[in-house]
Amino acid sequence: MTKPFRFLAAAGEVSAGNALAEKGRRAEALGYDVLVFSDHLINQMAPIPAMAVIAAATERLRIGTFVFNNDLRHPAVLAQDLASLDQLSGGRLEIGIGAGWNRPEYEETGIPFDSGGIRVKRLEEAIQVLKGIFGPGPFSFKGEHYTITEMDGLPKPIQKPHPPILVGGGGRRLLSLAGREANIVGFAPRLMPGTSKADIRSCLVEATLEKVAWVKEAAGQRFQDIELNTYPALGRVIVTDDPKAPLKELAQRLQDRYGVDLTQEQLLESPHVFVGSIADLTEKFKAIRLNLGISSFMTGGIDELAPVVERLAGN
Numbered sequence: 001m002t003k004p005f006r007f008l009a010a011a012g013e014v015s016a017g018n019a020l021a022e023k024g025r026r027a028e029a030l031g032y033d034v035l036v037f038s039d040h041l042i043n044q045m046a047p048i049p050a051m052a053v054i055a056a057a058t059e060r061l062r063i064g065t066f067v068f069n070n071d072l073r074h075p076a077v078l079a080q081d082l083a084s085l086d087q088l089s090g091g092r093l094e095i096g097i098g099a100g101w102n103r104p105e106y107e108e109t110g111i112p113f114d115s116g117g118i119r120v121k122r123l124e125e126a127i128q129v130l131k132g133i134f135g136p137g138p139f140s141f142k143g144e145h146y147t148i149t150e151m152d153g154l155p156k157p158i159q160k161p162h163p164p165i166l167v168g169g170g171g172r173r174l175l176s177l178a179g180r181e182a183n184i185v186g187f188a189p190r191l192m193p194g195t196s197k198a199d200i201r202s203c204l205v206e207a208t209l210e211k212v213a214w215v216k217e218a219a220g221q222r223f224q225d226i227e228l229n230t231y232p233a234l235g236r237v238i239v240t241d242d243p244k245a246p247l248k249e250l251a252q253r254l255q256d257r258y259g260v261d262l263t264q265e266q267l268l269e270s271p272h273v274f275v276g277s278i279a280d281l282t283e284k285f286k287a288i289r290l291n292l293g294i295s296s297f298m299t300g301g302i303d304e305l306a307p308v309v310e311r312l313a314g315n
Contacts, residue, residue, distance in 0.1 A: 010035075011035055011036065060092075072100070082163065120173050123167075138150040170211070198233075204266055228293050231300070285297060
């Protein structure tokens with residue numbers, strides 16, 4: 001069954017509370033489904049208080065993360081923050097969470113940057129802890145990374161059994177976890193082993209089809225209920241009637257930085273490149289949904305793709 005289009009926008013730069021609230025109201029008025037916040041130790045707003053501001057300023061717009069770094073928070077503590085946000089928003093929270101990837105943040109904070117396998121295993125346990133604490137009554141868990149003993153986490157979220165969980169990633173191990181546990185699976189570039197460097201070819205159509213197959217295999221019968229998501233991972237959204245120049249520039253930049261040689265046609269077809277006219281991008285999103293099953297799009301900023309959102313949201 002074809003899922004309706006849903007659009008997420010990123011909140012962007014640091015701003016005062018009234019300006020952030022206005023951004024949320026604007027996203028809501030334009031038809032966006034979710035306003036999301038990233039989770040990095042850089043010059044940006046911390047996601048949890050920022051989501052509370054948006055929840056108070058809007059009525060329909062959902063709030064979420066794209067995505068929490070699991071290694072920055074204990075899941076039992078995070079569970080209370082998230083359940084509180086779900087209560088404050090009247091049940092409008094979406095939980096994006098990942099295994100962590102940005103090595104410099106680990107080095108700056110002294111948090112060990114463990115192997116990908118360890119970080120994914122820790123994320124898997126954290127999701128089990130979140131779901132358990134969100135459930136009714138006391139919850140216990142004993143894993144390799146977390147131990148919970150008869151904890152009846154309060155408050156409980158409004159959404160049952162829990163707010164939708166988005167797990168994003170690019171490798172088979174993480175996407176298989178997403179297929180088993182997540183409500184929304186976000187596709188991202190695959191990282192080179194032991195680094196924060198992206199495998200750019202993992203953003204092309206062929207690689208994305210492979211990723212969809214990994215999710216489908218892991219999910220089994222529940223795959224039909226999973227929403228698939230993508231975002232402009234290879235560069236900013238560019239609305240233009242002549243995409244040749246920006247695509248050529250993008251290809252050169254990827255060549256210089258990653259040593260990968262891609263054609264403009266490959267980039268134009270990639271589900272992680274949003275370059276073209278409003279009409280062309282509208283048709284591209286339709287094609288991505290038809291050919292890849294992806295119906296959820298994080299667009300980056302609010303304004304650039306607002307006409308596309310107006311045409312497609314909810315359809």
